[in-house]
Amino acid sequence: xxxxxxxxxxxxxxxxxxxxxxxxxxxxxxxxxxxxxxxxxxxxxxxxxxxxxxxxxxxxxxxxxxxxxxxxxxxxxxxxxxxxxxxxxxxxxxxxxxxxxxxxxxxxxxxxxxxxxxxxxxxxxxxxxxxxxxxxxxxxxxxxxxxxxxxxxxxxxxxxxxxxxxxxxxxxxxxxxxxxxxxxxxxxxxxxxxxxxxxxxxxxxxxxxxxxxxxxxxxxxxxxxxxxxxxxxxxxxxxxxxxxxxxxxxxxxxxxxxxxxxxxxxxxxxxxxxxxxxxxxxxxxxxxxxxxxxxxxxxxxxxxxxxxxxxxxxxxxxxxxxxxxxxxxxxxxxxxxxxxxxxxxxxxxxxxxxxxxxxxxxxxxxxxxxxxxxxxxxxxxxxxxxxxxxxxxxxxxxxxxxxxxxxxxxxxxxxxxxxxxxxxxxxxxxxxxxxxxxxxxxxxxxxxxxxxxxxxxxxxxxxxxxxxxxxxxxxxxxxxxxxxxxxxxxxxxxxxxxxxxxxxxxxxxxxxxxxxxxxxxxxxxxxxxxxxxxxxxxxxxxxxxxxxxx
Amino acid sequence: xxxxxxxxxxxxxxxxxxxxxxxxxxxxxxxxxxxxxxxxxxxxxxxxxxxxxxxxxxxxxxxxxxxxxxxxxxxxxxxxxxxxxxxxxxxxxxxxxxxxxxxxxxxxxxxxxxxxxxxxxxxxxxxxxxxxxxxxxxxxxxxxxxxxxxxxxxxxxxxxxxxxxxxxxxxxxxxxxxxxxxxxxxxxxxxxxxxxxxxxxxxxxxxxxxxxxxxxxxxxxxxxxxxxxxxxxxxxxxxxxxxxxxxxxxxxxxxxxxxxxxxxxxxxxxxxxxxxxxxxxxxxxxxxxxxxxxxxxxxxxxxxxxxxxxxxxxxxxxxxxxxxxxxxxxxxxxxxxxxx
Numbered sequence: 001x002x003x004x005x006x007x008x009x010x011x012x013x014x015x016x017x018x019x020x021x022x023x024x025x026x027x028x029x030x031x032x033x034x035x036x037x038x039x040x041x042x043x044x045x046x047x048x049x050x051x052x053x054x055x056x057x058x059x060x061x062x063x064x065x066x067x068x069x070x071x072x073x074x075x076x077x078x079x080x081x082x083x084x085x086x087x088x089x090x091x092x093x094x095x096x097x098x099x100x101x102x103x104x105x106x107x108x109x110x111x112x113x114x115x116x117x118x119x120x121x122x123x124x125x126x127x128x129x130x131x132x133x134x135x136x137x138x139x140x141x142x143x144x145x146x147x148x149x150x151x152x153x154x155x156x157x158x159x160x161x162x163x164x165x166x167x168x169x170x171x172x173x174x175x176x177x178x179x180x181x182x183x184x185x186x187x188x189x190x191x192x193x194x195x196x197x198x199x200x201x202x203x204x205x206x207x208x209x210x211x212x213x214x215x216x217x218x219x220x221x222x223x224x225x226x227x228x229x230x231x232x233x234x235x236x237x238x239x240x241x242x243x244x245x246x247x248x249x250x251x252x253x254x255x256x257x258x259x260x261x262x263x264x265x266x267x268x269x270x271x272x273x274x275x276x277x278x279x280x281x282x283x284x285x286x287x288x289x290x291x292x293x294x295x296x297x298x299x300x301x302x303x304x305x306x307x308x309x310x311x312x313x314x315x316x317x318x319x320x321x322x323x324x325x326x327x328x329x330x331x332x333x334x335x336x337x338x339x340x341x342x343x344x345x346x347x348x349x350x351x352x353x354x355x356x357x358x359x360x361x362x363x364x365x366x367x368x369x370x371x372x373x374x375x376x377x378x379x380x381x382x383x384x385x386x387x388x389x390x391x392x393x394x395x396x397x398x399x400x401x402x403x404x405x406x407x408x409x410x411x412x413x414x415x416x417x418x419x420x421x422x423x424x425x426x427x428x429x430x431x432x433x434x435x436x437x438x439x440x441x442x443x444x445x446x447x448x449x450x451x452x453x454x455x456x457x458x459x460x461x462x463x464x465x466x467x468x469x470x471x472x473x474x475x476x477x478x479x480x481x482x483x484x485x486x487x488x489x490x491x492x493x494x495x496x497x498x499x500x501x502x503x504x505x506x507x508x509x510x511x512x513x514x515x516x517x518x519x520x521x522x523x524x525x526x527x528x529x530x531x532x533x534x535x536x537x538x539x540x541x542x543x544x545x546x547x548x549x550x
Numbered sequence: 551x552x553x554x555x556x557x558x559x560x561x562x563x564x565x566x567x568x569x570x571x572x573x574x575x576x577x578x579x580x581x582x583x584x585x586x587x588x589x590x591x592x593x594x595x596x597x598x599x600x601x602x603x604x605x606x607x608x609x610x611x612x613x614x615x616x617x618x619x620x621x622x623x624x625x626x627x628x629x630x631x632x633x634x635x636x637x638x639x640x641x642x643x644x645x646x647x648x649x650x651x652x653x654x655x656x657x658x659x660x661x662x663x664x665x666x667x668x669x670x671x672x673x674x675x676x677x678x679x680x681x682x683x684x685x686x687x688x689x690x691x692x693x694x695x696x697x698x699x700x701x702x703x704x705x706x707x708x709x710x711x712x713x714x715x716x717x718x719x720x721x722x723x724x725x726x727x728x729x730x731x732x733x734x735x736x737x738x739x740x741x742x743x744x745x746x747x748x749x750x751x752x753x754x755x756x757x758x759x760x761x762x763x764x765x766x767x768x769x770x771x772x773x774x775x776x777x778x779x780x781x782x783x784x785x786x787x788x789x790x791x792x793x794x795x796x797x798x799x800x801x802x803x804x805x806x807x808x809x810x811x812x813x814x815x816x817x818x819x820x821x822x823x824x825x826x827x828x829x830x831x832x833x834x835x836x837x838x839x840x841x842x843x844x845x846x847x848x849x850x851x852x853x854x855x856x857x858x859x860x861x862x863x864x865x866x867x868x869x870x871x872x873x874x875x876x877x878x879x880x881x882x883x884x885x886x887x888x889x890x
Contacts, residue, residue, distance in 0.1 A: 008662070020744075087599075089829075096650070148750070177652065178650070180643065180826070181825060182649070184611060214854050215854060216859075216863075224863050225869060311606075376840050377840075388619055443666075446628070
């Protein structure tokens with residue numbers, strides 16, 4: 001952070017006017033604080049990926065396989081045959097420019113190659129050269145003609161440009177909302193990163209979680225005993241706050257429900273408070289309704305950094321969810337708060353690793369509600385589950401215990417644009433908090449802005465990039481902070497909870513960040529609990545400390 | 551600017567060419583037929599080519615509330631779960647450019663406020679362009695049908711309801727030209743647009759401007775022999791092509807531009823006409839969790855099984871009190887461990 005200018009200087013530097021020089025004539029300059037570190041060889045070895053080696057993006061020599069051009073060309077071709085999306089998106093863009101100023105990275109950086117259309121053109125230019133009739137015919141007349149239709153040959157400079165800009169996209173899909181053809185830059189980035197992985201070009205902040213997750217079951221590499229340790233620690237914390245000792249189950253056979261959530265929430269604040277929130281909720285449901293929910297250390301990761309690597313890697317990591325549910329013999333799966341996890345669960349899991357015919361169609365044993373919308377995948381989002389509980393009056397809630405908070409809600413990219421989960425979390429928040437304020441309409445729901453660190457970009461070495469990406473979101477938070485005094489930015493994504501604290505500290509230190517289930521747990525009245533004087537963060541509840549003193 | 555030069559060359563080619571002996575046959579009969587064949591075959595070929603690639607995953611971009619709990623109202627258009635909903639979403643997209651209607655313009659104000667301002671010009675003018683182009687095309691059916699369908703007559707009549715001048719002014723042609731010029735100027739004057747525009751963006755604009763311009767020229771200024779034109783176009787339609795004398799070079803330029811557009815179409819971005827219907831983010835229902843989507847090339851992958859996991863961590867798991875499937879092997883003499 002110390003290397004960054006102060007926020008005012010940062011803002012003053014942003015210029016959205018591109019240079020008159022064309023993008024093809026502007027060679028890539030890989031900058032510190034923007035680029036992420038290269039993947040270490042051991043990560044690739046763990047999952048059997050090609051070309052593991054020590055390398056750095058700042059070196060001239062990236063130590064590529066000799067025939068890398070051929071590998072990329074072949075990989076491109078294969079994927080054109082496998083994904084209609086890629087093929088169509090390569091062909092039909094008319095460059096109307098509607099997407100240009102919709103990208104948080106463009107808004108925050110002014111780098112014209114961060115306009116979604118240009119990001120895609122970086123790949124399209126090679127597509128036109130290698131795979132289209134027009135490209136081949138015009139190519140015969142020389143480079144200049146080629147350039148006129150936006151075609152160019154694959155060179156090492158182009159490859160570096162790909163790597164640099166494909167790791168400046170968080171696959172948030174906001175541009176796709178505005179595109180008249182629905183061209184999805186996420187799809188193009190996913191495809192491009194998949195190609196890069198064929199020759200061993202990844203970033204460590206993606207490759208390391210992938211390798212960890214494969215082996216230990218979660219991105220952070222938490223081994224089973226350590227996972228249990230952390231949960232024990234939370235159990236103590238909860239007891240301090242509530243006087244109740246919760247008893248989470250691990251890998252319990254024949255439990256009703258398997259719960260899977262991102263490991264980030266087990267690991268770092270403020271996600272840990274959300275994790276404690278889940279534990280309290282499950283304890284409540286067990287005590288009150290006898291519902292048996294189990295955690296697993298094998299399937300201890302909801303997120304899926306394989307998604308930021310390749311379709312195959314996504315499938316390999318995702319397989320654990322169904323495998324564990326089957327092994328334990330649970331009825332269905334409940335998924336925690338996470339962004340891209342839900343894109344994978346909602347749009348890919350059943351197709352990749354289904355059918356989950358060994359599970360039951362999800363029914364809430366407490367309310368009897370059938371989750372019709374999840375009857376094939378058999379995985380329910382926790383805010384769907386909890387909204388249903390609240391609607392049926394099954395939770396004992398005291399929202400005034402969140403009265404010290406003025407809350408706004410950040411729609412995480414993937415649940416909003418890759419699923420449509422908009423009302424459920426809002427319903428939950430409004431029932432557990434008394435002060436809720438929406439951010440401006442252009443920045444929420446399907447038009448929500450990314451936290452700026454998704455898709456594996458939440459590293460430390462690319463802090464300038466992350467602050468660029470977070471700017472539009474936090475600018476909207478700032479608006480409600482100034483207008484309504486909002487002091488808490490809630491969300492349903494573990495990456496958000498890892499990214500926002502840093503970004504808030506930089507852009508808007510007056511506001512804090514939390515998960516929705518931290519708010520739920522603050523309001524939730526556990527049977528037999530002691531009078532609460534502090535919230536889960538051990539911060540005094542206004543009004544309560546006085547009574548306590550008396 | 552390659553595109554402009556290309557258009558001027560094309561203009562001269564047809565203008566002069568049609569005056570040369572045999573030029574009328576070449577530009578009036580051979581080229582249009584060839585262009586039409588290229589268009590039809592090229593278009594079909596492109597669609598088939600797209601269709602050959604499967605859609606392995608169901609990846610709609612959802613722009614509204616999902617269907618979940620019965621008391622939460624889903625957005626059936628922007629987040630459709632049924633084929634009907636998808637068709638409606640697609641219809642609104644194709645006919646009214648719904649996504650473009652969302653467009654806003656971002657601006658950094660007072661140094662630190664990002665605003666998203668009203669910006670409907672792109673939507674308005676692109677809609678105007680597409681619709682008037684369609685109306686103009688539709689009106690042209692009167693050159694290719696005998697008797698002319700009543701609907702075509704009606705559209706032409708409505709199009710000229712202002713009744714200015716003689717022949718009466720057709721609004722569509724003028725709006726078409728105006729919208730095209732706006733779309734062109736936009737690419738020149740907005741720096742971001744200039745940055746992303748390629749020759750292949752200007753070329754079709756110039757080409758259609760050329761078509762509209764020559765059309766207007768013929769109708770209002772050179773007053774082309776309309777009866778002769780109709781006789782000629784009908785001869786093309788009935789596949790008994792013959793040249794009518796004295797139609798004039800501008801007509802051949804017009805026809806040539808149209809031919810070039812047709813032939814160029816399948817190899818260019820203009821294929822968005824077909825492509826939009828095949829865009830997986832827009833033509834699929836968001837029913838992922840209740841209706842399984844099949845990936846035709848789904849293949850088995852190497853996974854890290856629970857057994858492998860437990861084998862690696864069994865001891866630690868047992869120590870932490872976590873349940874394991876296989877118990878630890880009875881330990882042989884314990885000395886080595888004790889020493890540690």
